[in-house]
Amino acid sequence: MSSVTANVLMIGDIVGAPGLRALFTFLPSLIKKTEADLVIANGENALKGFGIGEEEIAAMRSYGVDVITSGNHVWERKEAADLLEAEPALLRPANYPRSLPGRGVAHIEGQSAPGLPAPTRASGASGHFEWLVVNLQGRRELYDIDCPFAKADQILANAARENPGALIVVDFHAESNEEKEALAWYLDGRASVVAGTHTHVPTADERTLPKGTGYLTDLGMTGPVDSVIGMNGDICVRRFLTQIPYKMETAEGSAAIMGALFRIDPESRRCVGIERVYKSL
Incomplete structure (x- = not known):
């Protein structure tokens, strides 16, 4: 086992302006404290709770995010196609x-x-590791897109040929906890990290699987605390009481950053440590 670890900081779904505010407030110090070599954040809710825009991408990058993952909401804005091609x-x-x-x-x-x-990290973290960040989406209770298990096989087979030295990190954007655990089990020993996003609710089941993959069912959200999964609570309650799909709005007020730090042994590619992150304004 190497005496140096490769550290990846993964941030849960960023929800609207409150989420960006929490990211701005906490991320730079978290990067320094954790000596993160790579920062991944899910940004599909960064623009008013639905989708992402050019300004949000620029802000996240300036705060220290290296890779922005997403999910079903990335398609919400008309500029999505151009952004996905250009960035x-x-x-x-x-x-x-x-x-x-x-x-x-x-x-x-x-x-x-x-x-x-x-x-390049001001914290002194090396940043010399090679990474492959994979974004997949689940199908249970979402959309009938291609199989994430088969797509993962395809991506990993290609990586074995073209990037055999890369440390592989997976953001699995899915509703079903069972589906998330199943994919992690399927990729155990082939990916260094599998972390879930989408539900906006952080889980406390962080662990290293038998063959070395670090796993957490859901990273939670970076957004307003006094809310229903980041949205205005009164509107959410009204939707349940009436079954009328009133337009959702991002909640205001205090915000928190949620996520997890995964420490990886670069020689064995096993995850050797996981620390959940939760800090509120």
């Missing part, structure tokens, strides 16, 4: 049809293979 750091789930714009995998260059520029 290499923005991912959409890889198991959407190939005909759609964008990409579902980000390769972060290492010492031996080119890709997105390796992050």
Whole structure:
């Protein structure tokens, strides 16, 4: 086992302006404290709770996010297609049809293979590791897109040929906890990390699976605390009472950042430590 770990900080779904405010407030100090070599954040709710725009991407990148993952809400805005084509750091789930714009995998260059520029950290973290960030979406209670298990096989087989030294990190955007656990079990020993997003509710089941994959069912959300999964609580209650789909709005007020730090042994590629993150304004 190496005496140095490769550290990836993963941030749960960023919800609207409150989420961006929490990210701005806490992320720089978290990067320094954790010596994060790579920062991944799910940004599909960054623009008023639904979708993401150019300004939100620029803000997240300036705060220290290296790769922005997403999910079903990335398609909410009309500019989504252009952004997904133009911004290499923005991912959409890889198991959407190939005909759609964008990409579902980000390769972060290492010492031996080119890709997105390796992050440079003021914290002193090395940033010299090679990474492959994979964005997948579940199908249970969501959309009948391509199989995430089969797509993961395809991506990992390609990585074994083209990027054999990369540390593989998966953001699995899914509703079903069972589906999330099943994918992690399926990828155990092949990916260093599998972390879930989408529900906006953080789980406390962090663990390293038998063959070395670090796992957490859901990273939670980075957004308003006094809310219903980031949305205005009164509107959410009204929707349940009346069964009328009133337009959802991002809640206001205090916000929190949620996520987890995964420490990986770069030699064995096993996850050797997981620390959940929760800080509120």
